[in-house]
Amino acid sequence: MAAFRPAWVFAVALTAVLAGSALAVLEPAARERPAGGSATDPLPAEAVAALAVITPVPGSLGAEPARAALGRTLFSDTRLSRGGDRACITCHDIRINGASAVARDLTTDGRPLARNTPSVFNAALSFRLGWAGEIPTLQDQAEADLTRPDFLGGSWPAILSVIRGDPALAGRFRSAFGREADREAVIDAIVSFERSLLTPGSRFDGWMGGDAGAVTEAERAGYALFRGIGCAACHQGVNVGANLFEKVGIFVTIPNKAAEVLRVPSLRNVAVTAPYFDDGSVATLPEAVRLMARVQLGRELTAAQADAIVAFLGTLTGSYEGRPLTAPRAPGSGPQPQPQPRG
Structure with a gap:
């Protein structure tokens, strides 16, 4: 009988295989036609490597x-x-x-x-x-x-x-x-x-498409840390998640929470979708990042490390009908913004 392996082992292995396959396919195409530059300008190696982990949100899925x-x-x-x-x-x-x-x-x-x-x-x-x-x-x-x-x-x-x-x-x-x-x-x-x-048009997607100024050095460093410590093992693909199941609490069980298996959530627009987790129990993104590093990766992040990852996550906010998504006002703080005229 094969030895039992926890779900995160398979997730990491699968991600490595998919990332390698995606890079082999994406690199030649990306170097031929980088978005945001001329057809002859190659994408920076750093952006090509990112495309093996995260792919841009499409502008359309062909809805009638x-x-x-x-x-x-x-x-x-x-x-x-x-x-x-x-x-x-x-x-x-x-x-x-x-x-x-x-x-x-x-x-x-x-x-x-x-x-x-x-x-x-x-x-x-x-x-x-x-x-x-x-x-x-x-x-x-x-x-x-x-x-x-x-x-x-x-x-x-x-x-x-x-x-x-x-x-x-x-x-x-x-x-x-x-x-x-x-x-x-x-x-x-x-x-x-x-x-x-x-919600296409996030700054990170723009950077992967060849716009070198779309993200800052600090945000790129946050992405490198996000990938380096293992967050990208589960949070990858076009939705930066939402394509795997994972046990919540691999290394540490979250207090007052069952260690159940849940769908890995998407991190697209995560900077404007507080509160966090399935019970809405965490109010801020830095707190959510540090908690996930602790319970899923067995890592204790410093405040500076958490802030770096949060900076990267802020680059994943896209736009709908030409308007960047925004966080809602707190309940009781006044009326929500009204829909804008559509062009």
Whole structure:
């Protein structure tokens, strides 16, 4: 019988194999056509090496425009919820960071949800969804959000009645799908919109594409430390995570927390998505970085080391519809920013 190896061993080994393969493929292409420079300018070796670990967020996943526009409308339509008082955007605020400012949002009956709300931005790039990876696809997530009592609590008869009873909305469904709105079309519309919720244009992606001035020397040093101490063994790929499962608490168990296996979260836009972890228990990014180094890597970081990694993580904030994502205001601090006109 083969000896048992913990999950992190396989994660590290797999990452090494994938990184080597990616570098072999990416290096010639990157040297031929660097973004941000002329077609003949080679990428710096440091940027090529980074492309073996992290790949830029694409500008599009090919969402069908009419269906995505319908999904955008449904994403903010409170009429689809059981109480008529909430929508997907209530917890996933796409005007700011795709999540919310609280540790745990509330269910339809006012109880805190079991877990923190992750950002909806770049969710289409994750291999599974939910903190435990319990949701296989965006389609499954959309149905759960619409119908689970803890979320919107709607029912399909009521949802379809609202849509079919709205002449403008019903007409858009017939135009986009060639038929009357049904369960499959509603889910498809929401998923099409969520596939458009990408945040390209981060400074780190720009640097990997050839813009030498996109990140500072201190931020590059933070990335080198992030990679050197082992963070990149789990946080890599286009979403800088969200493509592996890992036990939480490999070297040290987090106090008052079960050592469960969770989906490694994405670090895209992490600088603006506090609070952190599945229970929303950590308020600041430096604290989160030091805790993860301790429990996952067995490393005690100094404040300066944590700050260096935080500086790098700040370069992973991208933009949606031309606007950089922002952290939400603390609850009770005033109204949230309103959507800007779309060009």
